[in-house]
Amino acid sequence: MKKRLLIVVMSLVLCIGFALSAIAQVKPATLVKQRQAAMTLLGKYFGPLGAMAQDKAPFDAEIVKRNALLLEALAKMPWDGFQEATANEKSEALPSVFKDPAKFKKASEDTQAAIANLVTVSKTGDTPALKTAIGGVGKTCGGCHDNFREKKQ
Amino acid sequence: MKKRLLIVVMSLVLCIGFALSAIAQVKPATLVKQRQAAMTLLGKYFGPLGAMAQDKAPFDAEIVKRNALLLEALAKMPWDGFQEATANEKSEALPSVFKDPAKFKKASEDTQAAIANLVTVSKTGDTPALKTAIGGVGKTCGGCHDNFREKKQ
Numbered sequence: 001m002k003k004r005l006l007i008v009v010m011s012l013v014l015c016i017g018f019a020l021s022a023i024a025q026v027k028p029a030t031l032v033k034q035r036q037a038a039m040t041l042l043g044k045y046f047g048p049l050g051a052m053a054q055d056k057a058p059f060d061a062e063i064v065k066r067n068a069l070l071l072e073a074l075a076k077m078p079w080d081g082f083q084e085a086t087a088n089e090k091s092e093a094l095p096s097v098f099k100d101p102a103k104f105k106k107a108s109e110d111t112q113a114a115i116a117n118l119v120t121v122s123k124t125g126d127t128p129a130l131k132t133a134i135g136g137v138g139k140t141c142g143g144c145h146d147n148f149r150e151k152k153q
Numbered sequence: 154m155k156k157r158l159l160i161v162v163m164s165l166v167l168c169i170g171f172a173l174s175a176i177a178q179v180k181p182a183t184l185v186k187q188r189q190a191a192m193t194l195l196g197k198y199f200g201p202l203g204a205m206a207q208d209k210a211p212f213d214a215e216i217v218k219r220n221a222l223l224l225e226a227l228a229k230m231p232w233d234g235f236q237e238a239t240a241n242e243k244s245e246a247l248p249s250v251f252k253d254p255a256k257f258k259k260a261s262e263d264t265q266a267a268i269a270n271l272v273t274v275s276k277t278g279d280t281p282a283l284k285t286a287i288g289g290v291g292k293t294c295g296g297c298h299d300n301f302r303e304k305k306q
Contacts, residue, residue: 040190044187070230076223
């Protein structure tokens with residue numbers, strides 16, 4: 001019985017080891033490239049919504065609905081790229097990302113929650129409510145950038 | 154009556170003009186950056202599935218299911234970045250993208266169809282079927298890269 005247990009434990013250790021080595025295989029530079037790619041696309045699909053909410057572009061509820069769904073998928077993508085191993089890579093991420101991971105995690109979750117809310121509201125097509133929901137997303141993006149991203153010159 | 158029709162036509166022309174100028178506002182370099190970002194993320198989420206299908210990584214149906222949904226969203230994102238205006242930008246896109254847009258469009262649609270099939274199959278959790286579906290996606294990626302992307306040295 002003890003031998004069996006040992007085999008199970010050893011198998012588990014091997015599996016975990018394999019999983020960790022699979023994660024570790026992604027180079028820090030690749031992690032940075034991937035997380036920046038996600039931010040680029042969040043910008044691509046949020047930009048037009050921000051312009052609509054601020055009356056800088058004609059409001060189009062269909063585009064809001066489509067982009068909200070794409071943003072929902074994209075908002076899952078950047079965070080696993082902010083690994084400690086990337087701390088010394090060239091990027092705009094401030095050291096605070098790695099010094100206060102709990103606060104950073106909270107900020108990433110706030111953004112995802114605001115986007116989930118936008119997806120829900122986008123199904124109603126209610127323009128004022130949509131503008132408020134878009135504003136809510138913008139606030140969480142900006143809040144995170146203020147604390148965790150280098151200020152642009 | 155004719156005057157009314159004229160007003161409607163003029164309004165339409167203005168609207169289309171506005172829409173086109175809104176598209177034109179995105180710089181060619183930005184379009185290239187955005188489409189490359191989508192390709193980077195398609196690679197991020199397809200890579201592990203390719204490894205699983207080729208038995209280079211342990212098969213995990215839950216990861217396949219999650220990644221399939223992310224790939225479905227990502228597969229909508231690169232194509233509007235391949236505008237004629239980007240033909241002279243530095244990138245790996247071959248001139249064939251702009252010389253044979255119908256063939257390129259077909260290739261992009263094949264990829265999206267293969268990913269939609271993977272999403273459907275991923276709900277079954279059937280490993281052999283999933284490996285086949287992953288292979289199907291890989292084939293459409295490779296087919297498009299063969300015809301429309303510079304060969305890597």
